[in-house]
Amino acid sequence: MSDATRILVVDDDPKIRTVVRRGLAYEGYRVVEAASGEEGLEKAREHLPDLVILDVMMPGIDGLEVTRRLRAARGEVAILMLTARDEIKDRVEGLETGADDYLVKPFNFEELLARVRALLRRHATPAGEILRFADLEFDVDAREAHRSGRQIELTTTEYNLLLLFMRHPRKVLTRDVIMEHVWAYDFEGESNVLEVYVRYLRGKLEAAGEARLLHTVRGAGYVLKE
């Protein structure tokens, strides 16, 4: 814990910074923010992050230039570039300039987290993760689950949702937290997607009449527990 992985988030949009910071902090990373390219370079020098998440489009020094300077200064840092949907040409340029990966906005948090983990793993140690809870097995790499010998296929959203619960068993996750993690960061307004997907998941997890694992906590959210 004392030597947690440090991640620097550079984006001029405070909303994105906040969502990313909160999410990553929740996952146990130490997060530093910067609102501009200049500040980003400064914070990078100051905190020596393991990974930099970097928006391409920023006033002043933009993401590409920051990448160039980071590479010139210190080669080992991993760089994840964020690019708006219609800036796809930037992808190529971004990767050529020295970014290790890129992600198109808007993205949902689990996607970001997956990239972050992948990048950090590449820089560190690999491992085929299998999460277990009660009689449920969850193979992160294979993207499938097993219960009472049965193989359970999951769609992407179901996978993200179940992954979140498997990472935080016995903990009540509020609707807000779940929405922020599994659905797009800029999701606004009322929707009952969450209920619907909880229903899908329950349907698959309890297909053979097994006991309920995903419980409703009225007025709060949901928990994974026996």
Next chain:
Amino acid sequence: MSDATRILVVDDDPKIRTVVRRGLAYEGYRVVEAASGEEGLEKAREHLPDLVILDVMMPGIDGLEVTRRLRAARGEVAILMLTARDEIKDRVEGLETGADDYLVKPFNFEELLARVRALLRRHATPAGEILRFADLEFDVDAREAHRSGRQIELTTTEYNLLLLFMRHPRKVLTRDVIMEHVWAYDFEGESNVLEVYVRYLRGKLEAAGEARLLHTVRGAGYVLKE
């Protein structure tokens, strides 16, 4: 907690109180002020704040003494001490007396806010916290309690009410304090919701014939004790 975080500001300088109060209120905290050590202790008893911001130098009961008494009163309250620049020796004494952090005056508000956030984060709910009292366990994350091996499910209001008692064991909580914390009422209208929910809680906590933990203090309020 169900309602906003409460912060008590104790300083004999009205200017500082005003600045701090406005700023914190703007950030969404509920702020209570006190102009002296005596008043501070009184307000603390009355409002059960999560954090106390406390000036060291005050006529009458000073900050150090207030800290001592707050700690003696079994409060798990976080304390942030304010000290003038040339009272640096007070820092040491302040921390030894039981303050959780200190801040040198003059300070800018962002500095204060950063400390406040850090303290609340550290102090509030370290993930996986389990509160215990007698043979009762209260799992904050899972939103459930256990007694004599039995799992006790709680509704949101029951949870908020029990949480309040678990945070202040053996302390008599008046009806007003409880109403203010759990229902956010200004106790205007008459209602016996509190009695009803005390009954619900007792029902669940003593379902297997266990001894009473939630006691009535006639004319005052309720206590959690053996």
Next chain:
DNA sequence: GGGTCTTCTCAGGCGGCGCTCATCTGGTCC
């Protein structure tokens, strides 16, 4: 273009939960 899979919206339904109310109980004071 047709078929399939996935994501998400929408309308309707149901029951849990928060709360009120009327009545009962017991402690306290004279």
Next chain:
DNA sequence: GGACCAGATGAGCGCCGCCTGAGAAGACCC
């Protein structure tokens, strides 16, 4: 012992939070 009042109790009601089934829209594949 009687009167009074704070709190306890049981019953019940209405809302809204969540569940459910159906289907539209879009992506992908052949």
